[in-house]
Amino acid sequence: MSVTSNLTEWDAGARQCVIEADQLLPGFSWGTYNGHHPRQGLAADAMVPSWSTPAGRRRGQELADWIWVNRARLGIWYVIFDGRIISTTRPEQGWIRYFDADSQDPSRSHKNHVHVSWKSAPAISVVWTDRLVSGVTNSDSVRLVQRALGIPQTGAYDAATLAAATAFQASLGDTRDGELGPLQTIALLNRAKIRATIRTDSSGAVDQPVPSTPPLVVQVVEYPMPTSGRLYLDRINQDVTNSDTVAYLQTWLAMALGISLPRTGDYDAATLAAATRFQRDVLRDNPEFCDGILGLKQVIALATKVGATNGITIWRDSSAGGSQLWPKPNVQPRIEPTQPEPVRPRITVAGLNVLRRTDRESGKKRLTWRQRLPGLIDALKSARPDLVLLQELDKKTAADIANGLGSGWFYHRERGIGVMWRQDVLERADQPISKLYSDNDNRYVTSVPLRHKASGLRFWADVTHLENESDPNTDGPAARRLQTREFCAATKNGARIMGADLNDATAARANPNAEQAKKPRPMLAAANWTLLSQVRTTVPNGKLKSHWGGRKTDSAVNGAWIDDLGAKGDIRIISGRLIRTDPTRCSDHHLLAAECEL
Structure with a gap:
């Protein structure tokens, strides 16, 4: 017997229990000391060999479970092990967290030993x-x-x-x-x-231990394998004997854990320990609730794990009026009506560079702004837009266009670019954001947060005008690349619709190469923008020019796009078109229009 204390230090009943536990579950080192709770003679510590290993923890838990199962016979008050405590003062709580469970000292957290206490331990x-x-x-x-x-x-x-x-x-x-x-x-x-x-021997010492042979587990006659297919939850407790429910559980636990568990039909200590191990090691349940008494979901999980659900029913109790809990009896599966896909709202977006009022192009006869305005309003109205994204817009042209579209239009203009929207369809959701590009060329990106009134969906309307490729005052391509990168960073997140004068004379669908990769469109595509110029099915007659409308090359199928519309996030471009304009009576840019699904 491995005992570090003198047996006489324990009260008689505690001493008798230590001797029996040591005989039945050998390998632990038992001891007590002055100051032990509740006192030296009513407490014992069983040091767990290899306590920090999984095998050691299982061995310690086996002893703790055995002590608890035998609490009535041995007069136990409480047991502590592995940072948890269980007590006859509150047995309904099962194992709960010990107050010092997080201590780095394994003795204080009771990870290296099983502690047992008795309220009193008279000789039994x-x-x-x-x-x-x-x-x-x-x-x-x-x-x-x-x-x-x-x-x-x-x-x-x-x-x-x-x-x-x-x-x-x-x-x-x-x-x-x-x-x-x-x-x-x-x-x-x-x-x-x-x-x-x-x-064993009434003529010898009072505390003579039970001999270690024969082995602790004796051969038992197995309970007949039940065939009823019924399990009753009220038969899963330690007072139950000779039960089909317990026999089913014993068979399944042996299969699930790969152990030898006699099928006795009695919810004995071995069954309790196996059920606790299944809760803890297989289901990974909270250790505080691993009490060895399986509930409905745990029984279902056990039957499912071993493939034994066919023909099995689980009932609340074994009385005549007990109700079937699983599977639900006579319940036809509810067939939910097929719900059509929700129709996402759509809006029409128009984009146009309106041309500055002060522009005067050499050799080009152009009307005044007041003379061009009616043609520009007619072009915009022909698109029937809900949202208009404009470039080269000043304070007067913005007000004139909004008035020309009608009283139901609101707008936000800043630094030559602007956003206009129909107030019966859209409303501003928050404050606009405007960002100056870092090349100090006085070019901006303006973003206006909008809300679709009917659906409540929110998105951003982004407008920009990038540097001209052939600007003699700057390195146009380099400035445009910088502006494109900063535009992508500013419009990184959320659902967005874009209108942009990209100042890019390269064919919109040209195959990417080293030079083309420096252009705005490949950079925008890499930032998850879908561009109208790249949606083949949306533009009649394939690739059309969007700049210098009215010239001889206006009808060229393979012309280049200067402007573009785009969408990202949850917004999709459904269809689109290019509306030709007269450069002398409207603008030298064609009008783009797209139907977008929010």
Whole structure:
């Protein structure tokens, strides 16, 4: 026996329990000390070998579970192990977190030992197994056994006692001579929950331990495999014996855990330990609730894991009025009506560079702004837009265009670019944001947050005008690349619609190459923008020019796009068109229009 303290330091009942635990589950080092709670003689620590390993923790939990299962027989108050505590003061809570569970000291957190406490530990009854033979009379050992067997407590090992003991041995599948051995007596006392310990020789020392042989687990006659297919939740507890429900669980636990678990039909200590291990190691449940008593979802999980759900039903209780919990009886699966895909709202977007009022192009006869305005309004109205994105816009032209479109239009203009929207369809959701590009060429990106009134969907309307490729005052391509990168950064997130004068004379669908990759469109595509110029099915007659409308090359199918519309996030371009304009009576840019799905 491995004991670091003198056995006499424990009260008699505690001493008897330590001896029995050490005999049944050897390998632990038992001890106590002055100051132990509640006091030295009523507390014990069982040091766990290799406690920091999974095997050590399982071994420690096995001892803790055994002590708790036998709490009534051994007079236990509480048990602590692995940062958790369980107590007869609040047994309904099961294992709960110990207050010092997070301590780095394994002794304080009780990770390296199992602690046991008794409220009081008077000497408990001892059953001397050498008295459990025919002919013995007036024996307290015999009376306890008779009490456990449920027969009159005469104190004499008579024929009735012999017959009852023989029947109990038969239930264990062991020797059937009617004279109970040490392990058979332990099994009987545990089943009857009688507080007592056992000894083998009444002529020897009072604390003589039970011999280590034969092995602790005796061969038992297995409970017949049930065929009813019914499990009752009220039969899953430690008071249940001879139960089909328990037999099912024992069979499935053995399969799920890969262990040898006798199918006895009794919810005994081995079954409780196996169920606790299934909760903890397989289901990974909260350790505080791993009490070995399986609930509905845990039973379903166990049956499912071993593939035993076919023909199985689970009921609330075994009474005549018990209700079936799983699967739900006579419940036809509800067929949900097929819901059509929600129709996402659509708006029409128009984009145009209106041309500055002060522009004067050499050799070009152009009307004044007042003369061009009607043609420009007619072009915009022909697109029937809900949102208009404009470049080269000043304070006067912005006001004139908004008035020309009608009283239901609002707009925001800043630094030559602007956003206009129909107030019956859209409304501003927050403050606009305007950002000056870092090349100090006085070019901006303006973003206006809008809300679609009918659906509540929000998106950003972004407008910009990039540097001209052939600007003699700057390195046009380099400035435009910088502006494109900063535009992509400013419009990185969210649902967005873009209108831009890209000042890019390269064919919109040209195959990417080293030079083309420096152009705005490949850079925008890399930033997840979908461009109208790249949606082949939306523009009639393939690739059309969008700049210098009215010239001889105006109808060239392979012309280049200067302006573009774009969408990103959840917004899609459904269709689009290019509306030709007269450069002398409207603008030298064609008008772009797209139907967008928000």
